[in-house]
Amino acid sequence: ADKREGETTRNASTQEGRKERTRIEMVCYNMYIFNRNGECLHYSEWSRPKHVKEGAGTLADDAKMMFGLLYSLKNVCSTIDPKAEHRVPLGAPLQHGKACTFHSFTTNCYKLHYLDSPSGIKIVLNTSKEVGNLQKVLWNIYSSLYCEYIVKNPLYDIGEPFECEQFVQKLNQFVSHIK
């Protein structure tokens, strides 16, 4: 595709990035990564026609609302679990690893996919509603992207928001392959 437009290799990565983003627009809307304390460590956006200002107001509030939603949903799922051995009162702090967790929900406009890793890292990916089960994909984002490029970086403080060029590039590539 680059050869067609006769672009120099210097701009290849930005051109690639823009093309990736156009392709991704079809399927993936945005992605959040949270730590267990509700801090948004990373936010990536590929397509969000309704601006944040018309929704939550700011990105920080938006992230907070998203985390609140995840937390509440997880709580409700645990409370109404028909297979649970012990009764979990709604609102009680959940023991990590013991409570059940939800994988995704679909609305008439989008589908939200969720991964809760054992170490407390939560990944949320919003896609178009036709997309199937992305649990494996989310797990791959966690293992081949987050673990490789973020956790293994000794200069990065675990649990802090991060900016990483390589991570974003790989993420865009990765996400562009989701159908």
Added chain:
Amino acid sequence: GADATRGGRRERAKMQGVEKINAELFTLTYGALVRHLLSDLEAVDEVNKQLDQMGYNIGIRLVDDFLAKTNTGRCRSFKDAARTIAEVGFKMFLGITAKISQWNDDETECRMSFHENPLIDFVELPEKLQNLSYCNIMCGVIRGALEQISMRVEVAIEKDPLKGDQAFELSMKLIEYAAEEYPFKDD
């Protein structure tokens, strides 16, 4: 028989993507680290504490790598976690086969024992360093790793071949499970 082969295949699958380095280099690097700490800090107790802290910083990162490589979704209990560390974790990162034993009644305390340890190859403790917990870094690693999966533990070296014992023995004690609470105050 069939079970052994199945286990072997599973183990080989887990080891995929684990790159190998020269063991001597690893041992020498760790030795250099300990020597540096000894020359920097006055008291042996301080060195022990620093090794534990370093181990902690390693552990909080190592756990994500471990979870990613072994595709571990949930760690159900302290007993599970301890067994996983001994049977998979130690093997994967240090090539050590460890055994868990001496569980107490409510399964919150146990001992982990192992014979080999690449950290102490060629090492002998001199008289004046008899109080040095040379491998204290391991205690920190386990503590850091388990903290990331919501378990607060205390780990200590109970038996040390550098001090005359037959094998290594670590004690692991669960202090509490940390529950996930809603972090924001304004509901």
